Amino acid sequence: MEILQARGIVKQFANHLALDKVSISVKEQSVFGLLGPNGAGKTTLIRIINQITAPDVGELLFAGEKLTPKHTEQIGYLPEERGLYKKMKVGEQALYLAQLKGMSRHEAGKRLKWWFERFEIMNWWDKKVEELSKGMQQKVQFIVTVIHQPRLLIFDEPFSGFDPINVNILKEEILRLRNEGSTIIFSTHNMSSVEELCDDIALINKSKKILDGAVKDIKQEYKSNLFEVSCNNLNGDLNRALRAGFNIMETREDNELLFYKIQVPEGTKPNELLQNLIPHVEIHEFRELLPSMNDIFIRKVSEASATASKTEIANNL
Amino acid sequence: MTNKISLIIKREYLTRVRKKSFIVMTILGPILMAALFIVPTYLATMGGDTKTIQVVDETGLFAERFENTDALIFKPLAMDIEAAKELFPRSGDDALLYIPMTELSVPTSAFLYFDTQPTLVMRSTISNTMRREVESLKLAASGIEPEIMRSIKSSVNLMTIKLHEGGKEEKKFSEVATILGFVSAFMIYIFVFMFGSQVLRGVIEEKTSRIIEVIVSSVKPFQLMMGKIVGVGMVGLTQFLLWVVLTLVIVAGVQTAFPGKFQAPQTDQMLVTDSRIAGPAQISEETLQMDDSVMAQIAEGIRTINFSAIIFSFLFYFLGGYLLYAALFAAIGAAVDNETDSQQFMFPVTIPLIIAIVMAQYVINEPNGAVAFWFSIIPLTSPVIMMIRIPFGVPFTDLALSASLLVLGFLGATWLAAKIYRTGILMYGKKVDYAELWKWLKYKG
Numbered sequence: 001m002e003i004l005q006a007r008g009i010v011k012q013f014a015n016h017l018a019l020d021k022v023s024i025s026v027k028e029q030s031v032f033g034l035l036g037p038n039g040a041g042k043t044t045l046i047r048i049i050n051q052i053t054a055p056d057v058g059e060l061l062f063a064g065e066k067l068t069p070k071h072t073e074q075i076g077y078l079p080e081e082r083g084l085y086k087k088m089k090v091g092e093q094a095l096y097l098a099q100l101k102g103m104s105r106h107e108a109g110k111r112l113k114w115w116f117e118r119f120e121i122m123n124w125w126d127k128k129v130e131e132l133s134k135g136m137q138q139k140v141q142f143i144v145t146v147i148h149q150p151r152l153l154i155f156d157e158p159f160s161g162f163d164p165i166n167v168n169i170l171k172e173e174i175l176r177l178r179n180e181g182s183t184i185i186f187s188t189h190n191m192s193s194v195e196e197l198c199d200d201i202a203l204i205n206k207s208k209k210i211l212d213g214a215v216k217d218i219k220q221e222y223k224s225n226l227f228e229v230s231c232n233n234l235n236g237d238l239n240r241a242l243r244a245g246f247n248i249m250e251t252r253e254d255n256e257l258l259f260y261k262i263q264v265p266e267g268t269k270p271n272e273l274l275q276n277l278i279p280h281v282e283i284h285e286f287r288e289l290l291p292s293m294n295d296i297f298i299r300k301v302s303e304a305s306a307t308a309s310k311t312e313i314a315n316n317l
Numbered sequence: 318m319t320n321k322i323s324l325i326i327k328r329e330y331l332t333r334v335r336k337k338s339f340i341v342m343t344i345l346g347p348i349l350m351a352a353l354f355i356v357p358t359y360l361a362t363m364g365g366d367t368k369t370i371q372v373v374d375e376t377g378l379f380a381e382r383f384e385n386t387d388a389l390i391f392k393p394l395a396m397d398i399e400a401a402k403e404l405f406p407r408s409g410d411d412a413l414l415y416i417p418m419t420e421l422s423v424p425t426s427a428f429l430y431f432d433t434q435p436t437l438v439m440r441s442t443i444s445n446t447m448r449r450e451v452e453s454l455k456l457a458a459s460g461i462e463p464e465i466m467r468s469i470k471s472s473v474n475l476m477t478i479k480l481h482e483g484g485k486e487e488k489k490f491s492e493v494a495t496i497l498g499f500v501s502a503f504m505i506y507i508f509v510f511m512f513g514s515q516v517l518r519g520v521i522e523e524k525t526s527r528i529i530e531v532i533v534s535s536v537k538p539f540q541l542m543m544g545k546i547v548g549v550g551m552v553g554l555t556q557f558l559l560w561v562v563l564t565l566v567i568v569a570g571v572q573t574a575f576p577g578k579f580q581a582p583q584t585d586q587m588l589v590t591d592s593r594i595a596g597p598a599q600i601s602e603e604t605l606q607m608d609d610s611v612m613a614q615i616a617e618g619i620r621t622i623n624f625s626a627i628i629f630s631f632l633f634y635f636l637g638g639y640l641l642y643a644a645l646f647a648a649i650g651a652a653v654d655n656e657t658d659s660q661q662f663m664f665p666v667t668i669p670l671i672i673a674i675v676m677a678q679y680v681i682n683e684p685n686g687a688v689a690f691w692f693s694i695i696p697l698t699s700p701v702i703m704m705i706r707i708p709f710g711v712p713f714t715d716l717a718l719s720a721s722l723l724v725l726g727f728l729g730a731t732w733l734a735a736k737i738y739r740t741g742i743l744m745y746g747k748k749v750d751y752a753e754l755w756k757w758l759k760y761k762g
Contacts, residue, residue, distance in 0.1 A: 079527075
């Protein structure tokens with residue numbers, strides 16, 4: 001079931017189109033990555049989901065019903081530009097923010113105690129935020145985002161500005177929250193975290209969605225039929241031993257092992273390559289090289305800008 | 318949703334009321350105010366030595382009626398006023414009372430020329446004596462029954478004029494109305510500025526600390542803005558009420574500690590000061606009589622409603638003015654990134670307020686003139702100017718027009734501010750100019 005659906009979202013600012021008919025669909029209990037270069041429109045889309053701004057055109061559904069202000073209590077949001085009241089005490093502030101999300105004071109107090117004990121920060125309760133280090137403030141910020149046990153969590157660039165320890169905590173918590181039933185949308189530039197965490201992604205470039213789907217499907221779709229073999233040479237030149245169509249793209253030697261990157265024609269089974277190799281080399285390792293999300297990201301974005309500049313040239317002619 | 322606004326109001330209120338600066342201001346304010354009340358009263362009643370007052374009485378009715386006391390000695394002069402004025406500066410006496418002849422032979426105006434500022438006691442003794450005399454004369458003349466005596470109760474328009482050497486005269490109306498009007502106008506001015514800029518700083522704080530986006534994911538920007546404005550306004554009211562209460566406590570405390578010293582003749586003073594100002598020559602028989610009835614009404618009015626009316630209108634204009642300016646300040650706070658940048662927008666917004674306080678002096682002199690009228694109608698200046706006019710008596714139509722325009726004004730300002738606010742709070746690191754603000758006004762939702 002879809003926890004969130006956005007259909008045909010258009011948002012026009014005075015001088016530029018921030019979102020151009022963008023649709024996304026987020027499955028319940030999954031981690032959804034919203035990717036795209038700076039200025040692509042990710043934050044605008046996130047603000048629209050949070051009902052901070054309204055779309056010009058398009059509709060949003062939350063668990064099947066039209067998204068309305070009552071849903072804000074089921075959404076937790078960690079914005080890219082984030083902070084806390086500097087002069088306010090940590091506990092008091094967390095209580096205030098939790099109550100703004102519709103929790104009762106009593107319930108909020110109980111939940112906060114649980115989180116503060118979990119992160120071992122109970123002794124910060126009466127400190128002012130400005131007395132805490134940046135890393136400590138990030139922990140508090142995370143707690144106030146999740147305190148009301150929202151069904152949908154939205155993190156805008158959560159790994160920027162967080163220190164490595166907190167990034168790890170955040171990653172663990174994201175996966176734990178998903179396993180306990182929450183859905184997480186996060187936007188990021190950090191492609192390795194996408195591979196680690198995301199079930200599905202959408203790639204937005206220049207206000208348009210240019211790619212979406214499950215991470216594993218996308219990787220399959222964009223694979224370039226490359227395999228990597230690490231082996232000891234038994235006899236002769238491997239280049240000549242390989243069947244026509246199998247090409248060695250790269251060779252390197254490391255620790256008395258040879259590493260080959262071999263490209264095969266579309267539709268070739270891994271075993272065909274193995275059978276061809278076995279008489280000639282002793283195989284230590286064999287794997288298919290799938291493109292990293294980073295490669296796909298760069299490829300799609302540069303394709304899109306190439307098309308865009310072609311269209312522009314065409315328009316100018 | 319309303320529950321969330323009240324949460325916001327509560328936070329805005331409590332964080333400010335708990336601040337040290339609030340507590341210090343709350344204690345210091347009344348001490349200064351009490352000093353403002355006590356010191357002049359003390360000085361006015363001090364002058365312990367005997368004062369000699371020369372009396373030129375053209376009517377011949379009053380000269381013998383003044384009773385000499387320890388503090389005041391009356392010295393009737395048998396010469397005309399010009400001669401008396403000539404001689405007065407060198408006589409060594411303290412004041413010269415001139416009661417001119419009028420057609421009715423019943424004057425309601427008298428002039429007190431002085432060398433040293435006359436004390437309240439001196440002024441009230443003179444006017445009370447004269448009033449009693451005038452009243453008894455009138456009663457006798459028309460055979461009015463005692464029941465309606467109260468309805469024709471008259472007052473005396475005592476004009477105090479400093480007589481400089483060489484005959485130069487300078488009118489001084491140290492009138493309660495003036496003081497009341499000016500003090501309340503000035504209080505509104507100060508409060509609007511003080512608490513308006515607290516709203517501004519609060520909005521900027523939320524922007525610079527970057528908490529704003531966390532909050533607007535829970536509540537509508539409008540709720541946050543209104544919650545802040547109302548919360549800070551309640552801080553202002555709290556401070557004001559605490560000031561009034563503490564000032565009264567201090568004044569009462571001083572009065573009980575030094576009994577007899579501070580029994581200022583409040584009511585008489587009001588009667589004297591609220592009289593219409595007109596030279597004796599201009600008082601024809603008709604206006605005199607009309608003035609009498611008007612005066613009686615006003616005197617009654619002061620006793621019964623005026624103070625509550627002033628307090629009521631003070632609260633109304635304080636709140637109206639505050640809400641109007643606070644909304645504009647909130648919009649400015651949302652449009653800028655720090656307080657330094659706010660100057661360019663603060664300037665045009667605060668100009669009307671500053672003009673109003675500058676015009677105050679002018680309006681006091683002519684509280685019913687065209688300038689006073691227009692400034693007390695326009696919502697940006699009316700909170701200050703209307704408060705100056707009210708103690709002098711304002712036609713109901715003026716008041717109704719001014720009040721409804723002020724309500725419209727702050728509704729309009731809030732609507733305008735909300736549009737700028739909701740766009741501005743999410744703009745970081747952008748230099749904003751008026752063209753940009755204009756664009757924001759046209760954005761949807």
